[in-house]
Amino acid sequence: MKERLIIKVGDLIYEKVDAIVNAANNSLLGGGGVDGAIHLAAGPELLAECRTIGGCPTGEARVTGGYRLSARWIIHTVGPVWHGGGEGEAILLASSYRRSLEEAVRVGALTIAFPSISTGVYSYPKPEAALVAVTSVKYFLNSHLELSEVRLVCFSEESATLHCQALSRL
Ligand code: AR6
Helix, strand or coil, rough: CCCCCEEEEEHHHHHCCCCEEEEEECCCCCCCHHHHHHHHHHHHHHHHHHHCCCCCCCCCCCEEECCCCCCCEEEEECCCCCCCCCCCHHHHHHHHHHHHHHHHHHHHEEEEEEEECCCCCCCCCCCHHHHHHHHHHHHHCCCCCCCEEEEECCHHHHHHHHHHHHCCCC
């Protein structure tokens, strides 16, 4: 059977998938990192739609159109800011992955690409975040056979290696 969880190095905005996931903030009004790149590539209509949503709690996800991206949908999720690990960060990060996938299923997306949520501006340690990412996605895929592919798109070889190592530990 074809592997449905893919780990690759790349730039998220060029992924040819039904939905890409944005590592957003609570306002959903844009920022730096992946969020900035997505807004720049999708165009100003994305910000206009985001303004109508009214924000998003940490660990939750909201869907918009993809506008100028090749992806039909953008799933905006807000990962936790790292505060040392004692403030429920792992549960919130797992929730970001699960809620994003639930929203993808709800709109009918079959292929989804994720960035490594919270590991940039939000400072979540990359090895720990990789373990949460692969565990959450693999668990979800086991009960959602309708999803054909989930890609974890890493911005560096180092990040991809961490995800592969985490996957091999499951
Ligand atoms: N494609 C794939 N991965 C990327 C790309 C890209 N184009 N650009 C960066 N990364 P971050 P966060 C990686 O900071 O930590 C924003 O200001 C990057 O190397 O984008 O969840 C939001 O508005 C890192 O590993 O997201 C929020 O305020 C990962 O994507 C805040 O940052 C996530 O880094 C969210 O912080």
